[in-house]
Amino acid sequence: MSVVVFALVIFQAVVQFGGSSYSKVLGYAANISPDEVVRLTNEKRAEAGLSPVVYNATLAQGAVAKGNDMFNKDYWAHAAPDGTQPWAFFVSAGYRYKYAGENLARDFSDAGSAVNAWMASPSHRENMLSPKYKEIGIGVVDGNLAGVDTTIIVQFFGTKIADTLPVQPVAAAETTNEKPTPSAIPTVIGSVETPAPKYSSISPMDLTKIVSLAVVLVLLVVLVVDYAIITRKNLKRIGGRPFAHIAFLGMITVILLVAKAGKII
Amino acid sequence: MKKFANHLPHSVTLVGIFVVALIGFFSFSYDKDFQAAITIAAANGYVSWGIVHHAIHKDLYLETVVEYLVYAALGVVIVLSTIFRS
Numbered sequence: 001m002s003v004v005v006f007a008l009v010i011f012q013a014v015v016q017f018g019g020s021s022y023s024k025v026l027g028y029a030a031n032i033s034p035d036e037v038v039r040l041t042n043e044k045r046a047e048a049g050l051s052p053v054v055y056n057a058t059l060a061q062g063a064v065a066k067g068n069d070m071f072n073k074d075y076w077a078h079a080a081p082d083g084t085q086p087w088a089f090f091v092s093a094g095y096r097y098k099y100a101g102e103n104l105a106r107d108f109s110d111a112g113s114a115v116n117a118w119m120a121s122p123s124h125r126e127n128m129l130s131p132k133y134k135e136i137g138i139g140v141v142d143g144n145l146a147g148v149d150t151t152i153i154v155q156f157f158g159t160k161i162a163d164t165l166p167v168q169p170v171a172a173a174e175t176t177n178e179k180p181t182p183s184a185i186p187t188v189i190g191s192v193e194t195p196a197p198k199y200s201s202i203s204p205m206d207l208t209k210i211v212s213l214a215v216v217l218v219l220l221v222v223l224v225v226d227y228a229i230i231t232r233k234n235l236k237r238i239g240g241r242p243f244a245h246i247a248f249l250g251m252i253t254v255i256l257l258v259a260k261a262g263k264i265i
Numbered sequence: 266m267k268k269f270a271n272h273l274p275h276s277v278t279l280v281g282i283f284v285v286a287l288i289g290f291f292s293f294s295y296d297k298d299f300q301a302a303i304t305i306a307a308a309n310g311y312v313s314w315g316i317v318h319h320a321i322h323k324d325l326y327l328e329t330v331v332e333y334l335v336y337a338a339l340g341v342v343i344v345l346s347t348i349f350r351s
Contacts, residue, residue, distance in 0.1 A: 004339060012346045121295035205350040212343040219339075238324070240315055240332040241272070244279055248311050251283040252340045255290055255304070259347050264295055 004215060011211060032151060034060065034138035036111040041128055041136060041155070044119055048129045053157065059137025062093030063154040066102075067141030070152055076145060078102060078265065090158060095137075101127040101157040106150050107205070108262035114153050117264045124264060133157035148204075205261040213256050220249050275318045282310040297348050304344040308337035 035055075042052035066089040075081050086102040103124050108114040118124035127133075139154035227242035229235075286307035293299040315333035319325035 008339070008342050008346070012342070012350075117295055124295070205347065208347050208350045212347060215339075216343065238326050238328055240329050240336070241318070243272070243276060244311070244315060244318070244333075245336050247276075247279055247283055248308075248336055248340060251287060251307065252343055254287060255344050256347060258291070259344075260294070261350070263297055 004219070008212070008215065012208070032108065032111050032114070032140045032153060034140050037115065037138045037140075037153060037155065038136055040111055040115040044115065044128055050129060050131055053133055053136040056095070056135040056137050056158070058093050058095045059090070059135055059156045059158055060139060061137070062089040062095055063137045063139030063156040064141060065089050065093060065139070066156075067139040067152045067154045068143075070154075071141065071143030071145060074146060076104075076106065076263075076265070078104065086156075090156065095158055096161050097158045098161045098163065099130075099132045099157075099159040101130065101133060103127050103155040103157075103264065105153040105155070105262060105264045106145070108151070108153065111153075113260060113262055114264070117260075117262055118155070121264060127155075127157055130157065132159060134159045134163055209256055209259065213253065216249050216253050216256065220246060220253070223249070272318075275314070275321075279311070279314050279318075282307060282314065286310075300348055301345055304341055304348075308341050311340075312337050 038053075038055050045052055066086060069080060069084070069089070070076065073080055073082070078086050087097070087100050090097050090100050103118050105114040105117060108117070115128075118128055135158050137156040137158070139152075139156070141152050141154070143150070143152070145152070223242050223246050227246070230237070230242070286303055289303045290300050293303070312330075312333045316325060316330060319329050
Protein backbone atom coordinates (compact mmCIF):
# COMPACT_ATOMS: atom_id res chain seq x y z
CA MET A 1 0.00 0.00 0.00
CA SER A 2 2.79 2.41 0.89
CA VAL A 3 4.38 1.60 -2.46
CA VAL A 4 1.08 2.44 -4.20
CA VAL A 5 0.88 5.81 -2.41
CA PHE A 6 4.52 6.56 -3.26
CA ALA A 7 4.01 5.56 -6.90
CA LEU A 8 0.97 7.83 -7.14
CA VAL A 9 2.93 10.78 -5.74
CA ILE A 10 5.67 10.14 -8.33
CA PHE A 11 3.03 9.96 -11.06
CA GLN A 12 1.54 13.28 -9.94
CA ALA A 13 4.98 14.89 -10.01
CA VAL A 14 5.56 13.62 -13.55
CA VAL A 15 2.19 14.98 -14.72
CA GLN A 16 2.75 18.30 -12.94
CA PHE A 17 6.33 19.01 -13.89
CA GLY A 18 6.60 16.91 -17.03
CA GLY A 19 3.40 18.42 -18.42
CA SER A 20 5.06 21.54 -19.73
CA SER A 21 8.00 19.62 -21.17
CA TYR A 22 5.72 17.25 -23.01
CA SER A 23 2.87 19.68 -23.53
CA LYS A 24 1.75 18.05 -26.76
CA VAL A 25 0.87 15.00 -24.74
CA LEU A 26 -0.26 16.51 -21.47
CA GLY A 27 -1.05 20.09 -22.38
CA TYR A 28 -4.67 21.00 -22.78
CA ALA A 29 -6.41 23.84 -24.50
CA ALA A 30 -10.18 23.95 -24.42
CA ASN A 31 -12.36 25.01 -27.31
CA ILE A 32 -14.70 27.48 -25.63
CA SER A 33 -16.80 29.91 -27.59
CA PRO A 34 -17.40 33.37 -26.04
CA ASP A 35 -20.76 33.44 -27.83
CA GLU A 36 -21.73 30.24 -26.04
CA VAL A 37 -20.80 31.76 -22.66
CA VAL A 38 -22.99 34.78 -23.44
CA ARG A 39 -25.84 32.54 -24.60
CA LEU A 40 -25.70 30.35 -21.49
CA THR A 41 -25.44 33.38 -19.20
CA ASN A 42 -28.58 34.85 -20.75
CA GLU A 43 -30.27 31.48 -20.49
CA LYS A 44 -29.67 31.51 -16.73
CA ARG A 45 -30.85 35.12 -16.51
CA ALA A 46 -34.00 34.27 -18.46
CA GLU A 47 -34.67 31.38 -16.05
CA ALA A 48 -34.41 33.89 -13.21
CA GLY A 49 -36.81 36.24 -14.98
CA LEU A 50 -34.13 38.81 -15.82
CA SER A 51 -33.53 40.66 -19.05
CA PRO A 52 -30.56 39.44 -21.09
CA VAL A 53 -27.19 41.18 -21.00
CA VAL A 54 -26.04 42.44 -24.37
CA TYR A 55 -22.67 41.50 -25.81
CA ASN A 56 -20.36 44.52 -25.96
CA ALA A 57 -17.21 44.32 -28.08
CA THR A 58 -15.38 46.97 -26.01
CA LEU A 59 -16.08 45.03 -22.83
CA ALA A 60 -14.85 41.87 -24.57
CA GLN A 61 -11.61 43.66 -25.52
CA GLY A 62 -11.10 44.51 -21.85
CA ALA A 63 -11.80 40.90 -20.88
CA VAL A 64 -9.25 39.59 -23.39
CA ALA A 65 -6.71 42.16 -22.13
CA LYS A 66 -7.31 40.94 -18.57
CA GLY A 67 -6.78 37.32 -19.65
CA ASN A 68 -3.55 38.19 -21.45
CA ASP A 69 -2.38 40.19 -18.43
CA MET A 70 -2.90 37.15 -16.21
CA PHE A 71 -0.72 35.01 -18.48
CA ASN A 72 1.92 37.71 -18.96
CA LYS A 73 2.26 38.41 -15.23
CA ASP A 74 1.54 34.80 -14.27
CA TYR A 75 -1.22 35.29 -11.70
CA TRP A 76 -4.61 33.79 -11.01
CA ALA A 77 -6.55 36.45 -9.11
CA HIS A 78 -8.90 39.35 -9.61
CA ALA A 79 -6.15 41.87 -8.79
CA ALA A 80 -2.73 41.70 -10.46
CA PRO A 81 0.42 41.35 -8.32
CA ASP A 82 1.21 45.01 -9.06
CA GLY A 83 -2.16 46.01 -7.61
CA THR A 84 -3.96 46.54 -10.92
CA GLN A 85 -7.67 46.06 -10.31
CA PRO A 86 -10.02 44.42 -12.84
CA TRP A 87 -11.78 47.75 -13.38
CA ALA A 88 -8.59 49.16 -14.92
CA PHE A 89 -9.18 46.88 -17.92
CA PHE A 90 -12.69 48.27 -18.37
CA VAL A 91 -11.31 51.80 -18.48
CA SER A 92 -8.29 51.05 -20.67
CA ALA A 93 -10.57 49.35 -23.22
CA GLY A 94 -12.64 52.55 -23.34
CA TYR A 95 -15.65 51.36 -21.37
CA ARG A 96 -16.87 54.03 -18.94
CA TYR A 97 -18.80 52.04 -16.39
CA LYS A 98 -21.33 52.83 -13.73
CA TYR A 99 -21.45 49.21 -12.55
CA ALA A 100 -18.80 46.58 -13.23
CA GLY A 101 -18.31 42.96 -12.27
CA GLU A 102 -15.85 40.18 -13.07
CA ASN A 103 -16.04 36.38 -12.98
CA LEU A 104 -13.00 34.25 -13.76
CA ALA A 105 -12.75 30.58 -14.69
CA ARG A 106 -9.90 28.34 -15.79
CA ASP A 107 -9.32 24.73 -16.80
CA PHE A 108 -12.87 24.11 -17.98
CA SER A 109 -13.27 22.05 -21.14
CA ASP A 110 -16.57 23.63 -22.19
CA ALA A 111 -18.60 26.78 -21.62
CA GLY A 112 -21.48 24.98 -19.92
CA SER A 113 -19.29 23.60 -17.11
CA ALA A 114 -17.85 27.05 -16.40
CA VAL A 115 -21.27 28.71 -16.33
CA ASN A 116 -22.63 25.96 -14.08
CA ALA A 117 -19.68 26.38 -11.72
CA TRP A 118 -20.31 30.13 -11.52
CA MET A 119 -23.98 29.50 -10.85
CA ALA A 120 -23.09 27.11 -8.00
CA SER A 121 -21.07 29.80 -6.23
CA PRO A 122 -23.19 32.41 -4.41
CA SER A 123 -20.87 35.36 -5.17
CA HIS A 124 -20.45 34.50 -8.87
CA ARG A 125 -24.15 33.74 -9.20
CA GLU A 126 -24.85 37.22 -7.82
CA ASN A 127 -22.85 38.71 -10.72
CA MET A 128 -24.54 36.47 -13.28
CA LEU A 129 -28.02 37.32 -12.08
CA SER A 130 -27.58 40.97 -11.16
CA PRO A 131 -30.22 43.25 -12.69
CA LYS A 132 -27.67 46.09 -12.44
CA TYR A 133 -25.71 44.82 -15.42
CA LYS A 134 -26.82 45.51 -18.95
CA GLU A 135 -23.81 44.37 -20.96
CA ILE A 136 -21.35 41.53 -21.05
CA GLY A 137 -17.92 40.90 -22.57
CA ILE A 138 -16.17 37.55 -22.66
CA GLY A 139 -12.47 36.89 -23.08
CA VAL A 140 -11.31 33.34 -23.73
CA VAL A 141 -7.53 33.21 -23.69
CA ASP A 142 -5.14 30.26 -24.01
CA GLY A 143 -1.75 30.38 -22.36
CA ASN A 144 0.56 29.01 -19.71
CA LEU A 145 -0.16 29.77 -16.08
CA ALA A 146 2.38 28.69 -13.46
CA GLY A 147 3.78 26.11 -15.88
CA VAL A 148 0.40 24.69 -16.83
CA ASP A 149 -1.20 25.15 -20.25
CA THR A 150 -4.75 26.24 -19.75
CA THR A 151 -7.66 28.30 -21.00
CA ILE A 152 -8.92 31.25 -18.95
CA ILE A 153 -12.44 32.61 -19.31
CA VAL A 154 -12.85 36.24 -18.26
CA GLN A 155 -16.45 37.32 -17.90
CA PHE A 156 -16.95 41.09 -17.60
CA PHE A 157 -20.31 42.58 -16.70
CA GLY A 158 -20.98 46.28 -16.96
CA THR A 159 -23.40 49.12 -17.29
CA LYS A 160 -22.23 52.31 -18.95
CA ILE A 161 -22.52 55.63 -17.16
CA ALA A 162 -24.40 56.85 -20.21
CA ASP A 163 -27.04 54.16 -19.65
CA THR A 164 -27.74 55.40 -16.12
CA LEU A 165 -27.99 59.11 -16.95
CA PRO A 166 -31.33 60.77 -17.64
CA VAL A 167 -32.27 59.99 -21.23
CA GLN A 168 -31.48 62.78 -23.68
CA PRO A 169 -32.93 62.56 -27.17
CA VAL A 170 -29.52 62.40 -28.90
CA ALA A 171 -27.97 60.05 -26.36
CA ALA A 172 -30.97 57.80 -26.59
CA ALA A 173 -30.58 57.57 -30.31
CA GLU A 174 -26.92 56.64 -29.89
CA THR A 175 -27.55 53.91 -27.37
CA THR A 176 -30.68 52.40 -28.81
CA ASN A 177 -28.87 49.45 -30.28
CA GLU A 178 -27.02 48.71 -27.07
CA LYS A 179 -30.04 48.49 -24.81
CA PRO A 180 -31.06 44.98 -23.80
CA THR A 181 -34.06 43.64 -25.56
CA PRO A 182 -36.84 41.86 -23.68
CA SER A 183 -36.24 38.84 -25.84
CA ALA A 184 -34.52 35.86 -24.28
CA ILE A 185 -32.21 35.83 -27.27
CA PRO A 186 -29.36 38.27 -26.65
CA THR A 187 -28.68 41.04 -29.13
CA VAL A 188 -25.10 40.66 -30.22
CA ILE A 189 -23.28 43.82 -31.16
CA GLY A 190 -20.10 43.13 -33.01
CA SER A 191 -18.67 39.68 -33.21
CA VAL A 192 -15.93 37.80 -31.59
CA GLU A 193 -13.77 35.11 -33.05
CA THR A 194 -13.71 31.82 -31.30
CA PRO A 195 -10.08 31.09 -30.55
CA ALA A 196 -8.99 27.86 -32.12
CA PRO A 197 -7.24 25.61 -29.63
CA LYS A 198 -3.54 25.25 -30.22
CA TYR A 199 -3.83 21.59 -29.47
CA SER A 200 -6.26 19.38 -27.71
CA SER A 201 -5.46 16.03 -26.24
CA ILE A 202 -6.25 14.23 -23.02
CA SER A 203 -6.28 16.73 -20.19
CA PRO A 204 -3.95 16.22 -17.21
CA MET A 205 -7.02 15.96 -14.98
CA ASP A 206 -8.57 13.19 -17.08
CA LEU A 207 -5.24 11.35 -17.04
CA THR A 208 -5.02 11.72 -13.26
CA LYS A 209 -8.61 10.54 -12.84
CA ILE A 210 -8.12 7.47 -15.02
CA VAL A 211 -4.94 6.38 -13.23
CA SER A 212 -6.43 7.08 -9.79
CA LEU A 213 -9.66 5.24 -10.60
CA ALA A 214 -7.70 2.26 -11.86
CA VAL A 215 -5.66 2.11 -8.64
CA VAL A 216 -8.73 2.47 -6.41
CA LEU A 217 -10.74 -0.13 -8.32
CA VAL A 218 -7.89 -2.67 -8.20
CA LEU A 219 -7.59 -2.10 -4.44
CA LEU A 220 -11.35 -2.48 -4.02
CA VAL A 221 -11.33 -5.81 -5.87
CA VAL A 222 -8.38 -7.03 -3.78
CA LEU A 223 -10.14 -6.00 -0.55
CA VAL A 224 -13.43 -7.67 -1.52
CA VAL A 225 -11.68 -10.93 -2.49
CA ASP A 226 -9.57 -10.77 0.68
CA TYR A 227 -12.70 -10.19 2.80
CA ALA A 228 -14.48 -13.12 1.13
CA ILE A 229 -11.55 -15.49 1.76
CA ILE A 230 -11.15 -14.42 5.40
CA THR A 231 -14.88 -14.81 6.07
CA ARG A 232 -15.12 -18.20 4.34
CA LYS A 233 -12.09 -19.66 6.10
CA ASN A 234 -12.86 -17.85 9.37
CA LEU A 235 -9.27 -16.62 9.63
CA LYS A 236 -8.07 -14.38 12.48
CA ARG A 237 -5.44 -11.76 11.83
CA ILE A 238 -4.23 -8.39 13.04
CA GLY A 239 -5.42 -5.63 10.77
CA GLY A 240 -8.07 -3.08 9.92
CA ARG A 241 -11.66 -3.86 9.02
CA PRO A 242 -12.02 -4.58 5.29
CA PHE A 243 -15.50 -3.06 5.44
CA ALA A 244 -14.03 0.27 6.64
CA HIS A 245 -11.42 0.30 3.87
CA ILE A 246 -14.00 -0.62 1.23
CA ALA A 247 -16.34 2.14 2.44
CA PHE A 248 -13.50 4.69 2.43
CA LEU A 249 -12.33 3.72 -1.05
CA GLY A 250 -15.98 3.73 -2.17
CA MET A 251 -16.24 7.37 -1.09
CA ILE A 252 -13.03 8.17 -2.97
CA THR A 253 -14.42 6.42 -6.08
CA VAL A 254 -17.64 8.47 -5.98
CA ILE A 255 -15.61 11.69 -5.64
CA LEU A 256 -13.38 10.68 -8.56
CA LEU A 257 -16.35 9.86 -10.77
CA VAL A 258 -18.03 13.22 -10.28
CA ALA A 259 -15.01 15.50 -9.84
CA LYS A 260 -14.85 18.08 -12.59
CA ALA A 261 -12.01 20.13 -13.91
CA GLY A 262 -12.01 23.86 -13.56
CA LYS A 263 -11.54 26.58 -11.00
CA ILE A 264 -13.42 29.80 -10.53
CA ILE A 265 -12.70 32.95 -8.58
CA MET B 266 -23.73 -12.44 10.71
CA LYS B 267 -23.51 -11.99 14.47
CA LYS B 268 -20.05 -10.51 14.03
CA PHE B 269 -21.39 -8.03 11.51
CA ALA B 270 -24.26 -7.12 13.86
CA ASN B 271 -21.71 -6.38 16.59
CA HIS B 272 -20.05 -3.86 14.31
CA LEU B 273 -23.27 -2.37 12.96
CA PRO B 274 -23.44 0.78 15.15
CA HIS B 275 -19.81 1.54 14.34
CA SER B 276 -20.33 0.83 10.65
CA VAL B 277 -23.31 3.16 10.49
CA THR B 278 -21.20 5.88 12.12
CA LEU B 279 -18.43 5.40 9.57
CA VAL B 280 -20.81 5.45 6.62
CA GLY B 281 -22.42 8.56 8.15
CA ILE B 282 -19.04 10.32 8.16
CA PHE B 283 -18.55 9.48 4.48
CA VAL B 284 -22.08 10.49 3.47
CA VAL B 285 -21.72 13.86 5.21
CA ALA B 286 -18.34 14.32 3.53
CA LEU B 287 -19.81 13.53 0.10
CA ILE B 288 -22.72 15.95 0.63
CA GLY B 289 -20.27 18.66 1.68
CA PHE B 290 -17.99 17.89 -1.26
CA PHE B 291 -20.81 18.30 -3.78
CA SER B 292 -22.40 21.29 -2.05
CA PHE B 293 -19.13 23.22 -2.21
CA SER B 294 -18.17 22.16 -5.72
CA TYR B 295 -17.17 25.77 -6.48
CA ASP B 296 -14.63 25.95 -3.65
CA LYS B 297 -11.67 23.63 -4.23
CA ASP B 298 -9.94 24.62 -0.99
CA PHE B 299 -13.02 23.75 1.03
CA GLN B 300 -13.35 20.46 -0.85
CA ALA B 301 -9.74 19.68 0.09
CA ALA B 302 -10.51 20.51 3.73
CA ILE B 303 -13.56 18.22 3.65
CA THR B 304 -11.47 15.37 2.19
CA ILE B 305 -8.77 15.76 4.85
CA ALA B 306 -11.44 15.92 7.57
CA ALA B 307 -13.09 12.74 6.25
CA ALA B 308 -9.71 10.97 6.17
CA ASN B 309 -9.05 12.08 9.75
CA GLY B 310 -12.48 10.84 10.75
CA TYR B 311 -11.76 7.49 9.11
CA VAL B 312 -8.45 7.05 10.97
CA SER B 313 -10.01 8.20 14.24
CA TRP B 314 -12.92 5.84 13.71
CA GLY B 315 -10.48 2.97 13.14
CA ILE B 316 -8.52 3.70 16.32
CA VAL B 317 -11.65 4.04 18.49
CA HIS B 318 -13.32 0.99 16.91
CA HIS B 319 -10.29 -1.28 17.41
CA ALA B 320 -9.67 0.10 20.91
CA ILE B 321 -13.25 -0.78 21.88
CA HIS B 322 -12.82 -4.28 20.41
CA LYS B 323 -9.45 -4.55 22.18
CA ASP B 324 -7.52 -5.35 19.00
CA LEU B 325 -5.71 -2.06 18.47
CA TYR B 326 -2.11 -2.52 17.34
CA LEU B 327 0.43 -0.20 15.73
CA GLU B 328 0.14 -2.16 12.48
CA THR B 329 -3.60 -1.49 12.41
CA VAL B 330 -3.14 2.26 12.91
CA VAL B 331 -0.51 2.34 10.15
CA GLU B 332 -2.91 0.46 7.85
CA TYR B 333 -5.63 3.09 8.35
CA LEU B 334 -3.10 5.91 7.96
CA VAL B 335 -1.82 4.52 4.65
CA TYR B 336 -5.34 4.15 3.24
CA ALA B 337 -6.17 7.67 4.42
CA ALA B 338 -3.00 9.02 2.81
CA LEU B 339 -3.86 7.25 -0.45
CA GLY B 340 -7.35 8.76 -0.46
CA VAL B 341 -6.11 12.26 0.29
CA VAL B 342 -3.38 12.09 -2.36
CA ILE B 343 -5.88 10.86 -4.98
CA VAL B 344 -8.60 13.42 -4.26
CA LEU B 345 -6.32 16.43 -3.82
CA SER B 346 -4.30 15.63 -6.93
CA THR B 347 -7.54 15.31 -8.90
CA ILE B 348 -9.34 18.46 -7.73
CA PHE B 349 -6.24 20.64 -7.98
CA ARG B 350 -5.14 19.16 -11.32
CA SER B 351 -5.95 21.37 -14.24
